[in-house]
Amino acid sequence: MKKFTLLLVFAIPALCGAQDVGNDSKKFKVETDFYVGLSINVNQSLNLNQKLRNGNLPEMRNAVPELSIGLNFLGEKYSGDLEFGTSFLENEKGNNTLKYLGLNGRGRFHYNLIHKPKVTFAGGLSIAYQTNRYDLFSNNNSTDLNVLNPELNSGHVNIENRMFFVGPSTSLFLLKKSSFKLRLNAGYEFALTRGKYRSEFGSITNNIRENGNNRFVFGIAFL
Numbered sequence: 001m002k003k004f005t006l007l008l009v010f011a012i013p014a015l016c017g018a019q020d021v022g023n024d025s026k027k028f029k030v031e032t033d034f035y036v037g038l039s040i041n042v043n044q045s046l047n048l049n050q051k052l053r054n055g056n057l058p059e060m061r062n063a064v065p066e067l068s069i070g071l072n073f074l075g076e077k078y079s080g081d082l083e084f085g086t087s088f089l090e091n092e093k094g095n096n097t098l099k100y101l102g103l104n105g106r107g108r109f110h111y112n113l114i115h116k117p118k119v120t121f122a123g124g125l126s127i128a129y130q131t132n133r134y135d136l137f138s139n140n141n142s143t144d145l146n147v148l149n150p151e152l153n154s155g156h157v158n159i160e161n162r163m164f165f166v167g168p169s170t171s172l173f174l175l176k177k178s179s180f181k182l183r184l185n186a187g188y189e190f191a192l193t194r195g196k197y198r199s200e201f202g203s204i205t206n207n208i209r210e211n212g213n214n215r216f217v218f219g220i221a222f223l
Contacts, residue, residue: 030075037068037083039185039219047208048134048197057136058093060100065089068104072183072223079122079171080109081183081221092139099135104128108169108185118176126169126187126217133160159197161210165189169217181223190214 041064049059070083087102110124134157141155169187195210 030073032074033072033181033223035070035072035081035083035183035221035223037070037085037183037185037219037221039066039068039085039217040064041066041087042216042218044213044215046213047210051208052098052136056094057096058091058098060098060134061089061091064100064102066102066104066219068106068219068221070106070221072221074120074173075112076115077112078110079112079120079173080107080124082107095139097137097139099137101133102130104130108171108187110169110171118174120173120176121170122173123168123170126165126167126189128165128189130163130165131160132163134158157199158201159199159204161195161197162193163191163195163210164193165191165215167214183221183223185217185219185221187217188214189217 043062043064045062046060052059064087066085066087068083068085070081072081073079083106085102085104085106087100087104089100091098091100106126106128108124108126110122112120112122114121136157136159138155143153147153167187167189169185172184174182174184191211191213193211195213196207197204
């Protein structure tokens with residue numbers, strides 16, 4: 001996530017204004033817009049779900065909605081964006097609850113295959129880095145403030161992992177001349193890192209990996 005933050009810090013000054021390239025007859029201009037977006041990440045079944053299923057516990061859903069904000073840039077030949085997103089899910093089964101929180105940083109870099117005044121269609125590469133946090137707890141769990149010794153309290157499991165994704169991506173820009181511009185995104189991202197789990201509160205045994213659990217990404221951005 002730090003890498004995406006640094007990239008955004010250096011990219012904003014370069015992208016927020018029009019850029020002119022010296023040419024006898026032509027100027028190259030980059031349009032920039034801040035946006036908010038809604039997307040859905042459709043994951044392959046996580047290996048974590050098999051562990052949860054074996055324990056008759058609530059599982060992580062494969063389709064995860066995401067709310068994002070970002071900076072879009074659109075030039076004559078190239079386009080792309082830098083965005084940060086967050087997602088949240090909660091699933092209950094019996095007396096147990098699984099809560100999920102995801103933080104995502106993504107960069108898209110595209111070549112404009114079709115570039116017209118009202119419509120642009122582009123394709124290229126998406127790079128994403130995501131942190132996933134899972135909290136699993138019993139709904140019947142209680143805490144006695146007179147007995148705060150951690151060894152005498154239980155009923156809560158916290159684990160997290162981090163993933164790096166790379167894959168092909170496409171964007172379709174619509175209503176470019178209106179005050180309500182839209183951008184549709186679709187892509188497929190390959191999970192390249194191991195994605196082993198860890199906990200803030202202790203060590204983990206019988207660990208598993210999530211590399212190879214790729215995902216589809218669909219979204220809409222309001223520029």
